[in-house]
Amino acid sequence: MTTRVDLVGLTKHFGSVHPVEDFSLAIQPGRVTALLGPSGSGKTTLLKMIAGVLRPTSGDILFDGESVVDLPAPERDAPMVFHNALLFPQLTVEDNVGFGLRMRKTPPAERSGRVAEMLELVGLHDLRTRRPEQLSGGQQQRVALARALVVSPRLLLLDEPLANLDPDLRNEMRELLLSVQRSLGLTMLLVTHDQEDAIVVADHVALIRDGSLVQEGVARDFFERPASAWVAMFFGAGNLIPGERTNNEVVTPLGRLRVIAESPASGPVLVTIRPEAVVLDAVEGQANTFEGTVIAAEFRGNHIRMQLTAGGLNLEATAPVDDAKGHAVGDTVRVALPPDKLWSLPAE
């Protein structure tokens, strides 16, 4: 079952606290949408409103075009999977997975068939008679996933389902989410504060800050075309250069820099470029070049993180680990900022 979900001007106020403010988003059917934001940005409040356990102060939630605001949580078919598996401790794995079907009064024969199917899907069929306390954290999380999937949800809501897992398990669970999504074609909404989770799992990312939508799109957009300096910083852009833009050129302390034509804003702007896009040894004829001095070089495993100073500004760049040139602290380098990697933003 694939359901399109539309959030229309969703708002939630608790007295003077406004965790969600005028939030609109279209969640495409059969796709994974990630709701990404720092902790305390209102993600979980949004999720609980969609699940039906919190009533919006105003705004609407549409499932396939129909409002579900007045539909109580048990009838919404939008189960949540929490970061802690929240299995029912007195029930076996099998009975936990079958819980939703039992609530729907599904005949026992059909129930056990579907439970077995879902346990197979998450690879836990052998553990079906265990109790939750006999399972590892990762196994519990997979049971929780199977328990939500068994009811054939219209929308699967995932609240930081990867947050409590070790890196290995995390990758495994990401893979599982993706394969489940592919085989069942579900509409999923993944809430996370981890940009990597969002990038790896989701087709579409919505970035939320202080209860409002800041930017949405495919993951790459957030890196290359951030909507604001805050978005750029959230995705680790690192470099923000102030300047004054006219047409495609920005006058900055580093000189005149050409930027991507379609980047927004004119007048006072911030120019941003990802550290890995900064060229350290510019060749003759390259655009946007200037001299800089290396002030720090740190080994980071798969790259070297460089700090440069130029025109009174600090810049971040990366160099390969086996860089033959071996830039050392104090060296002068010829820096180029490729115009197709320079994005301008309104100065805030």
Added chain:
Amino acid sequence: MALIVATILLPLVPLVIQSFTRGYVFPQLVPAEWSTRAWSIVLATDGGTWKALGWSVAVAATVTALALLVAVPAGRVLGLRTFRGRRVLEFLVLTPLLVPAVAVGIGLDITFIRLGLSGTFWGVVLVHLIPAAPYAVLILAGVFANYNEDLEVQARTLGAGPLNVLRHVTMPAIMPGLIVAGFFAFIVSWSQYVLTLQIGGGKVLTLPVLLVSTASGGDVAITGALTIVYALPVLALLVVTSHHVVRAGLGVTGT
């Protein structure tokens, strides 16, 4: 375990011996004469024992039920919510245990007479709730302090309505605490003497009331037999619930 059983049961041994004697007085080490006289009086079908046992069970069971009815919602709020004045409220819940029962009883007696509750079953039940309910509330507050409400949210999004949430999520989670709280409420009511006498006015003759008047009569054999009748139900209840009492012990300190 053996030690626990010994501490609870040993004090009853002299009572058992005492109950089977006739004229067992101080200098004697061993009773001069054995007899089942006391037991035949105490257990006589037309005697007061059975009636008193009936009163005690009815009062204590009603008190337990009402105490739990109050304690579940109250404990839930105290255990799960943080709000201004929560500490004060917790203290207010405790105050009935700090004020001597006699003082409360005397004050309430006048009000209860006016309300027509004096000398009635419900009057005694209400006055027993004063010391019984706080124990139940505090125990359940401890249980709810360790309770994860998201479990209910989880069940609801999986399709469980309010009754199913109660049946499949809340009740299983708080059951041990409920049993312990009920046990405490029952014992507190079961052992009330002063309040029962004050409010019951001699009309609600529970076992402790009968026991004290019997004891002051001076017949050690009958007193011994009656004390055993009085103690046995509580001991039986303790055996049934001991497993939960031990388990919930940690929960209480969680407040």
